[in-house]
């Protein structure tokens with residue numbers, strides 16, 4: 609057993625099982641995906657620590673527990689098609705690919721998407737399709753989705769996500785105006801108009817920047 613394998617098993621028992629993650633498929637997926645491949649070279653030794661780590665463009669690879677929590681909350685089955693908003697490093701997309709049939713992962717920074725594509729291909733994750741774009745618009749080309757999971761927080765659930773969610777689909781998203789005071793929301797669709805919402809607890813994510821999210825402060829207006 610190599611060092612990373614040991615660190616990974618320990619992360620699953622001490623950070624996930626100990627905090628109440630119970631879905632065996634999620635726990636197994638987290639035992640399989642080599643998180644050290646998704647972090648910067650200088651962060652490999654820290655890959656299994658209990659916090660997010662910096663990646664390029666001022667973004668982060670989410671804390672392992674948060675990845676497990678959101679994927680467990682999505683109640684994924686092996687037949688599902690999932691939209692993952694905010695590819696970042698590609699780590700959560702890889703874990704998701706262990707759980708579902710198809711992952712469409714969308715990222716607004718082309719450089720991050722390209723790096724994620726490269727590592728996912730190298731590790732052998734053909735079920736993941738990484739696209740560049742504003743994820744708040746969803747990705748209609750492959751809709752409907754059985755689940756939509758967001759790794760960035762916005763003030764409201766983007767309407768395109770509701771429109772692209774299959775019947776009985778689950779949408780997991782941190783909702784809140786600022787970094788603090790966000791709640792992880794699960795919205796389950798039944799029929800055309802009905803969304804049942806549950807609050808899964810307090811979280812702190814980076815902002816969801818886009819048309820149906822937070823305004824982009826760096827965008828110039830001409």
Ligand code: SAM
Pocket residue numbers: 667668669670693694695696697698699700701714715716717720741742743744759760813814815816817818819821
């Ligand atoms: N799940 C990622 C991982 O495993 O590395 C963590 C991603 S990070 C916490 C959130 C990502 O969402 C960032 O890479 C950010 O650029 C991206 N993001 C923010 N707003 C977005 C949008 N409207 N569309 C697509 N990606 C967005």
